[in-house]
Amino acid sequence: MATQLATAMADLDESKVQELVQAGLAQGLSPAALLDDCRSGMTLIGQRFESGEYFLSDLIMAGEIFKTAAATLAATAGGASGPGKGRVVLGTVKGDIHDIGKDIVVTMLRGAGYEVEDLGVDVPLAKFVERVQATGAQVVGLSGLLTISFDPMKETVAALKAAGLATKVMIGGGPITESVRAYVGADALGRDAQEAVALCNGWITAPEVA
Amino acid sequence: MMDEMTPRERIEAAIRCEKPDRVPMVPMMDFFCARQKGVTLEKFINDNDLGRELMLQIFDGYGGWDALFQSTTLNEFAFALTLPMRLKVPGRELPEDAVWQFEEIPVLDIEDYDVAVAQGYQALCARIFPRIRPHWQPQQFPELLNQWLGQAVKDTLICEARGLHSFTGVAISPPFDFFSMGRSLKEFTFDLYRRPEKVLAAMDAITPGLIETAIGGQMGMRQATQYGYMTNFIGATREAATFISPKVFEKYAWPFIKRIALALLDAGITPLFHFDSNWGPMLEFFKDLPKGKCVLELDGATDIFKAKAVLAGHMCLMGDVPASLLTLGTPEDVCNYVRKLCEVVGDGGGYILSTGCDTPVDAKPENVRAMLDAGREHGSYRH
Numbered sequence: 113m114a115t116q117l118a119t120a121m122a123d124l125d126e127s128k129v130q131e132l133v134q135a136g137l138a139q140g141l142s143p144a145a146l147l148d149d150c151r152s153g154m155t156l157i158g159q160r161f162e163s164g165e166y167f168l169s170d171l172i173m174a175g176e177i178f179k180t181a182a183a184t185l186a187a188t189a190g191g192a193s194g195p196g197k198g199r200v201v202l203g204t205v206k207g208d209i210h211d212i213g214k215d216i217v218v219t220m221l222r223g224a225g226y227e228v229e230d231l232g233v234d235v236p237l238a239k240f241v242e243r244v245q246a247t248g249a250q251v252v253g254l255s256g257l258l259t260i261s262f263d264p265m266k267e268t269v270a271a272l273k274a275a276g277l278a279t280k281v282m283i284g285g286g287p288i289t290e291s292v293r294a295y296v297g298a299d300a301l302g303r304d305a306q307e308a309v310a311l312c313n314g315w316i317t318a319p320e321v322a
Numbered sequence: 323m324m325d326e327m328t329p330r331e332r333i334e335a336a337i338r339c340e341k342p343d344r345v346p347m348v349p350m351m352d353f354f355c356a357r358q359k360g361v362t363l364e365k366f367i368n369d370n371d372l373g374r375e376l377m378l379q380i381f382d383g384y385g386g387w388d389a390l391f392q393s394t395t396l397n398e399f400a401f402a403l404t405l406p407m408r409l410k411v412p413g414r415e416l417p418e419d420a421v422w423q424f425e426e427i428p429v430l431d432i433e434d435y436d437v438a439v440a441q442g443y444q445a446l447c448a449r450i451f452p453r454i455r456p457h458w459q460p461q462q463f464p465e466l467l468n469q470w471l472g473q474a475v476k477d478t479l480i481c482e483a484r485g486l487h488s489f490t491g492v493a494i495s496p497p498f499d500f501f502s503m504g505r506s507l508k509e510f511t512f513d514l515y516r517r518p519e520k521v522l523a524a525m526d527a528i529t530p531g532l533i534e535t536a537i538g539g540q541m542g543m544r545q546a547t548q549y550g551y552m553t554n555f556i557g558a559t560r561e562a563a564t565f566i567s568p569k570v571f572e573k574y575a576w577p578f579i580k581r582i583a584l585a586l587l588d589a590g591i592t593p594l595f596h597f598d599s600n601w602g603p604m605l606e607f608f609k610d611l612p613k614g615k616c617v618l619e620l621d622g623a624t625d626i627f628k629a630k631a632v633l634a635g636h637m638c639l640m641g642d643v644p645a646s647l648l649t650l651g652t653p654e655d656v657c658n659y660v661r662k663l664c665e666v667v668g669d670g671g672g673y674i675l676s677t678g679c680d681t682p683v684d685a686k687p688e689n690v691r692a693m694l695d696a697g698r699e700h701g702s703y704r705h
Contacts, residue, residue, distance in 0.1 A: 126515065167567045172511040209410065209423045212507050259649045259682040260421060286599075286623070287646045295650055 114152060121153020122160070124170060126177050129153075133181050143185040150181050154223030158306045168216065171305060175219030182222075196227035198316035201243045201279075202253035203231030205264040210257035213285055213305075217253060220305040226312060237268040241275045249279055250316050253308060254298065256285040265296040280315045282308060329388040330487055333552060333674065337592060337638045338614040341671030345664050345701030347387040347694060348489045348640070349676050352395055353421060353683040354690065355380040363421065363683070364413030367397050370473045374480065381486070384694055389552065391676070393477040393488040398422075398455070399466050404493045404557070406430065406450045406504035421683055429453040430504035432517070435524035443531020450504065475546040482549060490594050492539035493555035494532050496582060497525035498575040502560040510560075514574065522574065529578050533585040540591050553594035553617060554586055562599035564623065576607050587615055594640075598679050599623045605632040614638070614672075622647075622678030630667045639667055642678040643693050648685035653692035660696035668701060675701060 117136065120128040129150070136146045157174045160166040200221055204214050211233050218230045229247055231239055244252055252272065254265045269281050283293060284302040293301040302308035326343040327335065335342040355376040356366035366373050373395030381390065394400075398411055408425040410416050416423070429450060438446045452460050478488050495503065501524065502510040513521050536554050544550035560566075561575035583593045595608075598621040605628070608618060613636050620626050622644030629639055643663070647656055660675065667673045675697045681690060 124515070167563065167570075168565045169511045169514065169567075169570065172508055173515050176508075176512060207420065209425065212426060215508070258421060258423075259645050259684055262650065287644070289644075289646050291650050292646055 114156065115149045117146065117149040118152040118156065121150050121174070121177065121181070122156035124157075124173050124177060126173075126180075129177050129181055130184075133184055137185075137188055143188045147182060147185050150178055150185075151223055151225055154178055154220070158220065158224070158309060161304070161306050168304075171216050171220065174223070175216060178219065178223050197225040198251070198312065199227045199229070199247050199249040200251045200253060200312060201229045201231060201240065201247060201249040202255070203235035203240065204233040204255040204257075205261050205268060206234060206236050207264055208256045208258050208261045209233040210255070210285070213257070214253075214255040217255070217284065217302070217305045217308045220309050221312060224309045224312070226316075237264065237271045240268050241271050241277070244272065244277050244279050245275065251280045251282060251312050253302075254281065254283045254296075256283070257287070259287055261285065262292055262295060265292075265298065269297045280311075282311050284308060329485075330552075333388055333487075333489070336672055336674050337617055339635050339638055339670075339672035340614075341703045344703055345668045345673055345675050345697060346389075347675045347697045347701070348389050348391055349387060349643075349681060349690075349693070350391040350679065351380065351677070351681040351690075352377065352392075354681040354685055357419075357683050358687060362412065362418045364411075364418040366395060367411065367422070368413070370395055370397065370477065374477050378481075378484075378486075384691060385698075387694060387697075388674075389487040389489040390481060391489050392491055393481045393486075394474045394491065397470075399470050400493075402451060402455050403467075403470075404495055406447075406454060406500060408454050424503075426506050426508075428504070428506045428509050430501065432513070432520075434504070435501075435513075435517075435520045438524040439527045443528040443535070446528060446531075471542065474543065478543065478547045478550070482547060487549060488551050490553045490555040490596075491543060491551035492536055493557060494536045494582070496556060496558050496561065496575065497528050497532065497578045498561040499558045500528065500532075501525065507560060507565070514570065518574075525574070525578055529581055533582055536582065536586060537589045537591065540586075541589070553592040555594050555596055556582065557596045557598075559598040562597065562601050562623075563603040564599035568603045571604055571607070576604075576610075580607075580610055583611055583616060587612065592616065594619060596679075597621075597624070602628060605629055608633055608637050611637070617674065619674075619676065620678065621645075626663070627666050630669070630673075634670065635672065638672045638674060640674040640676050642676070644678045645680075645682045645685075648677065648689045648693070649682050651686075651689055653686075653688050656689045656692040657696040660693055661700040664697065664700040668703075671703070 117132040120132055133146055202218055218228050221228045265283055281298040282300045282302050283298040288301050300311050302311055332342040332346040336346050353363055356363055359376050401409055409422055411422045412418050412420045540554050561571055586593045593616045595618045601624045617638045617640050619640040620642045622642045626642045
C-alpha cells in the first residue's frame, strides 16, 4: 500500500509532495523513511511510463519533484543518504552535447536508489575510465543523439576493456539500435530511462547466479 | 525506362495521394555533400554558393532525383529565424569539420510569455535574437535578413534554370516547439505543469505572427522566382509522443499546428510537416486536415508503416530511411528497407521516398547510392 507521499509523488503533485515531506519531518519521521516513500513513488512512475500512461515530460517533472524532495531531506539533520544500491557512471560521449535523455536516465536511476556520477556532455573516453576506476562503478552509461557518437562510444568501450575494467556498459540515445549496440560493443542498449533502470537492476541488484 | 511525368507532376500527384508514374525521391542531403567532396563543414555553412554547388555535384554524381530538398544551405542566420536556441558552429565553438549542435539552455524567461501576449511574435523574436546570437549586433539583423533572402532567391533561380525544383525553404516552428526550444525542454515542461494557462496564452499570441512569417516568406519567394518552393517547412519534435502524451498534444500543440496548416492551405501553400521523433499515437489527429493537401515527413522514429495504415489516401507520407541504417547498414540492408517502403508505404500512391530527417554526414556513400537505386528500381507504379 503506497503511502500518501508515494502517491503524491506518483501523481506528480509537486506542492503536495513538498507539503508531506515538511509535515513528515515535523512529525519526526526519519528522512531516510521519507526518501524511501519518494522512491516508491518513482517506482510507480516508472511503471506508469512502461504501461504508456506517462510520457517523457512526466518523467522530467518527476525528476524535478524528486530532486527537490531529496535535497530537502538531505539538508535535514542526519540526512537521508544511506548506501546506494550500486554505482553508475553516466555521460554523453565525446563530440556530442545532448543531455536531455541522459539527464532523465540519471534522475530515474537516482530515484531507483543508485549512486550516479553524471559526467555531463562531450565526455572524453579517458574521463570515463578514470571515474570508473575512482568510483568502482558497476555500470557505465554512454549517451548520444548523433550518428557521430557511435565511434566515440566504441572507443570508450574499448578503453574500459583495455583498462581491465569489468564494468557493464549500456548505451542509449535517439539513433541507437541493436546494430549500433553490436558495432559499439556495449553489453546492452536501453531504449528509455525505465529500461536503463531495469538493466542496472539486472546487473547489480539481482545479479545472475553463477 | 522513360519517365512519363515531370518531377513536379510526380511530386504533386504524390501530395494529392494519387499514384504517379513512380515514387518521387527527395532526400534531404547537405553536410553529407561537403564531406563527400572533402570540404569542411565550416566552409560549407559559411559559403552558400559553394554549398549549393556541392549539393548539385552530389545530385549529378548520384544520378539525380526529383527535387533538391532545399537549394540553399542552412547557416547560422537561417537557424536564428526559426529556432530560438544558441548554436555551436564548426570553426568557432567546434572543430572545423564538426556538425553543429544546439545548446539546450533557456534563452526565454517566464516574463517572455507575457511579452508574447502583449506584443506578439515579431517583438519576441527581436528580444531573442541578441540572446541567441550574442556575437552579432541587433542592428545587423535587416542586412543579414536581406543577404539571406537574396541568397535564397539566387539559389532557387540557379536550380530552376537547370530544371531542378526546391522542395522546401521557408521554415517555421509551431508554438509548442518554439517555446520548448526557447525555454529549454526541462523548463518548458515545468511551465506546462506550473503555469499552463500562461503558456497557452503565449502560444496563441504568437501563432498569427508565425503564419504571417510563413506566408510572407513563401509569397516573397514566389514573386521573386517563377515557382518558389513546393512546400513550406513546419518542423517539430518536442510535441511528439517521444515527449508528451496525446492528451497534452491535443490541448497544447495540435490546435496551433492545425491553425497554421489551414492558414497556409488558404494561401495556396502546401504544409510539409517535418516531424521528427515518434508521432505514432498522434497520427489520428492528422485526419482533421483536408485530404491530399499536406505532407507528413517522418524520421524513422515513427512507425511509417503504421502511419500508412492510418493515413492512406488522406495524407502524403515522406521518409524515412533511418540515419543509423545509412551509417552502419550495408547496401543490401538499405535496398531491402527501401523496397519495403516503396511496396508498403508507396502502395496506391501518396508517398515520397526520402531520408529519415537528414542524410547523416558520415553516411556510407554506397548506402546513399543503394537508397536511390532501390527507389528507382522498386518505386515504379507501372507493373
